[in-house]
Amino acid sequence: MEHVTEGAWETLPVPLHPRVLAALRELGFPYMTPVQSATIPLFMKNKDVAAEAVTGSGKTLAFVIPILQILLKREEKLKKMQVGAIIITPTRELAIQINEVLLHFSKHFPQFSQILLIGGRNPGEDVERFKEQGGNIIVATPGRLEDMFRRKAEGLDLANCVKSLDVLVLDEADRLLDMGFEASINTILEFLPKQRRTGLFSATQTQEVENLVRAGLRNPVRISVKEKGVAATSTQKTPSRLENYYMVCKADEKFNQLVHFLQNHKQEKHLVFFSTCACVEYYGKALEALIKNAKIMCIHGKMKYKRNKIFMEFRNLQSGILVCTDVMARGIDIPEVNWVLQYDPPSNASAFVHRCGRTARIGHTGSALVFLLPMEESYVNFLSINQKCPLQEMKPQKNPADLLPQLKSMALADRAVFEKGMKAFVSCVQAYAKHECNLIFRLKDLDFASLARGFALLRMPKMPELRGKQFPHFVPVDIDTDTIAFKDKNREKQRQKFLEQQRKEKKENEGRKKFIKNKAWSKQKAKKEKKKKMNEKRKREEVYAFFWLRPCKIESLSKYKLYSRETLKQKSHLDSKLLPLFTLWCLVSSNYNFCGQPAYII
Numbered sequence: 001m002e003h004v005t006e007g008a009w010e011t012l013p014v015p016l017h018p019r020v021l022a023a024l025r026e027l028g029f030p031y032m033t034p035v036q037s038a039t040i041p042l043f044m045k046n047k048d049v050a051a052e053a054v055t056g057s058g059k060t061l062a063f064v065i066p067i068l069q070i071l072l073k074r075e076e077k078l079k080k081m082q083v084g085a086i087i088i089t090p091t092r093e094l095a096i097q098i099n100e101v102l103l104h105f106s107k108h109f110p111q112f113s114q115i116l117l118i119g120g121r122n123p124g125e126d127v128e129r130f131k132e133q134g135g136n137i138i139v140a141t142p143g144r145l146e147d148m149f150r151r152k153a154e155g156l157d158l159a160n161c162v163k164s165l166d167v168l169v170l171d172e173a174d175r176l177l178d179m180g181f182e183a184s185i186n187t188i189l190e191f192l193p194k195q196r197r198t199g200l201f202s203a204t205q206t207q208e209v210e211n212l213v214r215a216g217l218r219n220p221v222r223i224s225v226k227e228k229g230v231a232a233t234s235t236q237k238t239p240s241r242l243e244n245y246y247m248v249c250k251a252d253e254k255f256n257q258l259v260h261f262l263q264n265h266k267q268e269k270h271l272v273f274f275s276t277c278a279c280v281e282y283y284g285k286a287l288e289a290l291i292k293n294a295k296i297m298c299i300h301g302k303m304k305y306k307r308n309k310i311f312m313e314f315r316n317l318q319s320g321i322l323v324c325t326d327v328m329a330r331g332i333d334i335p336e337v338n339w340v341l342q343y344d345p346p347s348n349a350s351a352f353v354h355r356c357g358r359t360a361r362i363g364h365t366g367s368a369l370v371f372l373l374p375m376e377e378s379y380v381n382f383l384s385i386n387q388k389c390p391l392q393e394m395k396p397q398k399n400p401a402d403l404l405p406q407l408k409s410m411a412l413a414d415r416a417v418f419e420k421g422m423k424a425f426v427s428c429v430q431a432y433a434k435h436e437c438n439l440i441f442r443l444k445d446l447d448f449a450s451l452a453r454g455f456a457l458l459r460m461p462k463m464p465e466l467r468g469k470q471f472p473h474f475v476p477v478d479i480d481t482d483t484i485a486f487k488d489k490n491r492e493k494q495r496q497k498f499l500e501q502q503r504k505e506k507k508e509n510e511g512r513k514k515f516i517k518n519k520a521w522s523k524q525k526a527k528k529e530k531k532k533k534m535n536e537k538r539k540r541e542e543v544y545a546f547f548w549l550r551p552c553k554i555e556s557l558s559k560y561k562l563y564s565r566e567t568l569k570q571k572s573h574l575d576s577k578l579l580p581l582f583t584l585w586c587l588v589s590s591n592y593n594f595c596g597q598p599a600y601i602i
């Protein structure tokens with residue numbers, strides 16, 4: 001394989017343990033990949049690393065091997081409850097996958113215990129498992145790991161267990177260090193000793209120095225491995241063997257095009273990305289009903305317990321369709337995926353790269369296709385400039401079968417489908433408003449009528465984004481949608497009971513309408529006053545924050561506001577003479593992470 005060309009493992013300047021080499025032989029990997037040969041020696045020589053390499057290029061082993069080597073080198077043996085290494089990943093599925101890779105190596109080293117700490121399981125059981133088996137190496141998702149630090153009362157003093165931690169790895173580091181995980185990661189980092197090795201890994205590495213500092217990297221070595229066969233000056237972030245397509249079609253044509261495509265590629269394995277969990281629920285069910293003789297599965301972040309099982313099952317399928325959200329976008333290694341289809345473009349350009357990277361891994365070929373609305377076509381240019389990711393056009397199929405009437409009949413026959421469709425539409429519009437690239441994805445230019453037709457809606461939902469708008473090109477069904485019943489008899493019975501109760505309450509309240517209105521009005525007024533006061537307070541605090549950190553870049557100010565607001569809350573009694581002193585104290589105190597930015601006193 002041309003992607004595994006960096007020489008045999010034995011040629012590394014730092015020798016690997018014979019049992020590590022044996023595990024590699026078992027895997028049938030005689031040679032290293034470029035990111036492995038570049039990263040392993042540095043990480044093993046106690047450098048902090050921030051490694052960026054294209055999707056599917058073998059970053060997992062680039063940290064798994066050094067972790068074991070570093071732990072083997074420890075002078076003092078790890079005790080059962082001592083944690084030597086922690087690997088954090090953004091999703092459960094990725095944690096499961098990394099845990100399996102690590103297990104393949106750690107089974108050769110029975111002296112190390114290994115534990116997986118992820119959501120979707122009983123935290124109490126995790127505590128018991130930890131106490132029973134120990135956890136020298138932890139593979140975890142941020143939420144569950146943070147939770148484990150609070151379980152002292154149940155007999156697990158994790159803060160104490162991590163005191164002699166050697167290595168921390170953040171896989172998909174840019175995702176872990178962004179706003180979504182900020183609180184959990186910050187809490188976890190506070191518990192970890194500063195004297196440790198830290199490794200950040202991703203196909204789209206964080207470029208912000210303050211993020212590296214926040215993660216605890218000291219003089220990190222930045223490793224950036226470019227794709228072979230791509231010009232040296234290029235920063236293309238997608239694999240060179242990936243065939244990347246886009247298709248332009250209207251919102252009400254997308255679903256038919258998707259079904260047509262999937263029906264013509266039934267023997268292959270596909271991931272189909274949607275922007276929200278509700279869209280996965282709705283379109284997943286629709287595809288299940290409309291595409292015969294194909295295994296269709298759904299996965300999204302709001303699924304609590306089924307997720308792990310579905311993921312495992314899909315991995316073992318020969319062919320099939322996994323309808324998913326971005327929980328599947330990063331790190332997931334399913335080598336046989338032939339097509340990555342993006343029904344909705346992702347909310348940011350890096351997610352595009354990660355989604356596409358679920359195919360064409362480690363030198364294999366693969367293809368990706370993103371559906372774009374006519375008004376979104378400039379996204380192609382944006383991707384080619386922003387991510388050096390060229391896309392080819394795929395023409396839509398002329399006159400594919402129109403399946404939207406069938407979807408409408410499904411909604412008319414079962415309230416569950418009708419409600420799922422409405423929810424999906426609302427969530428899709430809301431997600432659209434949050435596109436990072438909002439110059440291209442402009443909510444105000446979106447053709448809502450066409451979009452609603454594409455969701456096969458029976459009527460337009462009521463939502464703030466549609467208020468005051470007319471939709472002459474959308475024809476609602478000619479029935480009262482309240483009369484649509486659930487197919488599930490119990491659910492329908494409950495709904496009827498609820499409706500009856502509502503009717504009764506309405507009747508009873510009719511006489512008291514005025515009184516209730518007044519009461520609500522006064523309550524509303526008090527609420528408004530409170531809100532106004534809070535806003536004023538917030539503004540005052542932000543002004544202070546700005547004074548304190550004036551030289552910071554404006555765009556990074558929002559982060560500092562958080563720290564400063566917290567501090568201000570505690571110190572609001574300070575008078576203005578003390579402020580300069582306090583600011584100085586903030587600067588020297590490690591509790592206040594100003595990320596190396598200078599701050600000066602007014």
Ligand SMILES: Nc1ncnc2c1ncn2[C@@H]1O[C@H](COP(=O)(O)OP(=O)(O)OP(=O)(O)O)[C@@H](O)[C@H]1O
Nearest residue numbers: 029031032033055056057058059060203331333362
């Ligand atoms: N030296 C090697 N030789 C052959 N195959 C390898 C080698 N190292 C890793 N692989 C295989 O390459 C595939 C991709 O590896 P991995 O998941 O680590 O990629 P990644 O760079 O982390 O991708 P992503 O950015 O999507 O997370 C896996 O199936 C892995 O088993």
Ligand SMILES: [Mg+2]
Nearest residue numbers: 059060171331
């Ligand atoms: Mg990975």
